[in-house]
Amino acid sequence: MEEIKVLILSFQFMTRIPINIQINVDRNDFHKMVKYFPFVGGVVGAIASLMFYAVKNIFPREIAVTMAMVSLYILTGAMHIDGFADTFDGLFSNKGKDRMLEIMRDSRLGTNGVLALVFLVILKILFLSHIKDNLIYSTLILMPLFGRFSIILAAYVSKSARGGEGLGGLIIGKISTVELLLGFLFTSIVGFLFVQFTVFLKLLAVSSIIAYTITKYISLRIGGMTGDTLGAVNEFTELVIATLMYLMSIQKFLT
Template sequence: MKALKRLVLMLQFFTRIPINISISSNSSDFGKGLVYAPFVGLVIGALLTMAAYGLLYIFPRVMVTAIILVLYMLVTGGLHLDGLGDTFDGIFSNRSKERILEIMRDSRVGTNAVLAVSGVILLDFAALTQINPDYYLRTILLMPMAGRAGSLVGAAVSRYARQGEGLGKSFIDFCGKKELIWGLAIYTAISLLTFDLGLWFVLLLPPFSALLFVRFFSRKTGGATGDILGAVCELNQCIFLIAACGILQ
């Protein structure tokens, strides 16, 4: 029952899918629930893929891609894109660690946030419109999973950067090696079901790119936060799409 509770909790937290179930939870459920992050990504991808499949009968692929990216933002509530913007506002302010963390908590949107979010969306759009048509739907299916695998890795290998409480503390404090191993096992199992050597290779990249992103951000902040985990998710997803566009010819 704990496993099912944590899965539902992750779906409620990371998506806007209406799941009207009241769940009693504690801090550890969030961190330990990250083991299901790749599966949550697959659920998001499945919804987007079904929408794309139907829309391709009506619109050209460029228009379908634009609609799918908007739907992605609606399904996720822009949660990770918000983290991406906050992270870039802080990291590229060139301030002290303490000031960076303060800026990341500021609700105002700065220039670096706008550049980061718009840049990632443009790269996602370009990669999806130019990818081999044979891989188009499969890439949409797998891209949210690749991104959320990055959040899992980031939480498992980091310590919490702030003093006191924060949105990401429960995820980072209670996501450890066990959650990382089982989460990556789920990620690997889903990847193998694609039965495609090219996709296998592309899906190998996100866990490793997540380590690089987390290490870079942690040097600036002394650890990770919820915003940083969101940033890693979006950057990982973007890396997956760019790699798929370049490799799957």
Template sequence: MSKFGENIFMLIVGIVAIFSLLREIKNNKRFLGILTFLTRIPIKVNVGFDEDFHKGLIYFPSVGFILGVLYFIITYISVKVFGYYIGTVIFLISQCILTGGLHLDGVGDTFDGIYSYRDKDRILEIMKDSRLGTNALLAILFLVLLKLGFVFSIISKNVYYPLVLAPVFGRLAIVFACYKNKSPRENGMGNVFINKVTESQIASVIASTLGITLFTLLLNLIFGFVDILHGSVIGYNTLFVIILFILVRIYTEYISNIIGGITGDILGCICELSELLYLIFIYMGVYKW
């Protein structure tokens, strides 16, 4: 594929994402509220109070798509300037900057608390503690190292679509986790969404995720980022939605048996682990075996 084609692909995806964002900002303050809640993208608009803010869960995959497009553009340019390894490092840095490290904090708190093997009340107390424990440090370190390795291995094959789709599936996992679960605390950031998801919202986020996936993969095929022999990636990504739902339900059941529900930290942890799982799934299933 020529550099001209690659640049056109990057430009088209970027334009589509920007126009999508502008349209949502103009017509949907709830989307904007979700965007500012999940990211640190600087948008100065007063969205006001929304008592039905939890209904904005249906926009989680779309926010993930916007993040993914930004990750792609930043990483693609970085690779062209600095090479694959430094480009991968910059990708990881951009994730922290654009999300404010929100979900990484959840990983740390989850591993500090859940894997301290204390009683329920002590675990919840540990998870609220802002200090970083050994479990948190190791969990975040291993997560970052694994992301570094798999992203480097994937983009070095001139495959970039997982950078766009990983955050989409990560936010989809949050919605799956909120479905028919409860919070062990009376107050908490995650309480806005936990146990507020309906079956119709589940169907909506799955449909939007599959739509985003199809759109991204078709553009990749058109502009040559994905080998035509790997056209099965569409079915493979669809299969991941089912696998993700099952694994998220198993993990939230496991957590609920320990502390009686899930928290905002658990949601952040699930998002990060789902992104990593997606990268592993794509690498092993499509580009390794």
């Protein structure tokens, strides 16, 4: 596929931004779009930053941050946080592997998923609300940027728990080293615009180690990864970035 079509496909796949262009793609070619995931994340984060800027002088900071977060989830159709909740429902169900996978596929939300979702959103909002003004915009961009790179990393180092079924099966275990490196390149290009080189490397190292560890833990539990668990890795990574940027803002880390 032409690269412009691959880029458009990545936006159509990862967001709800209306791009009414029909692209014919073979199922086996879907993985080619993953290298653009960080770029898509950066765009989504930039829109969330604009939302924060537009309302920060009208509403209290906590509400402005909440509205920025709402815009993030609207832009993505809440696909990642939905996977995060489903993952917690499955992993903490005290069932066997096959039953856990069934629970993740169930559209109904259980207690574990609800609690995990609530705590996740609260923590994100609290950390963002206490980050200094000069870092809030870059944080809102870096969160989805690193989150999407973590999806590439998780899909690269794992196999499909469902034998290639579902949306996750389109990319899990099918990403080449070149596509991983290109994803890293896009992450770096955007990241260097908002933080210093050494800070970027520290953010990348910590978030990648955590994303890799979570991926291996989930794979141990259910025999691989799914689209839901990729979403969970993304959400964990976003929370990690928010935490690290908060610590940086109070000069406790990264400085």
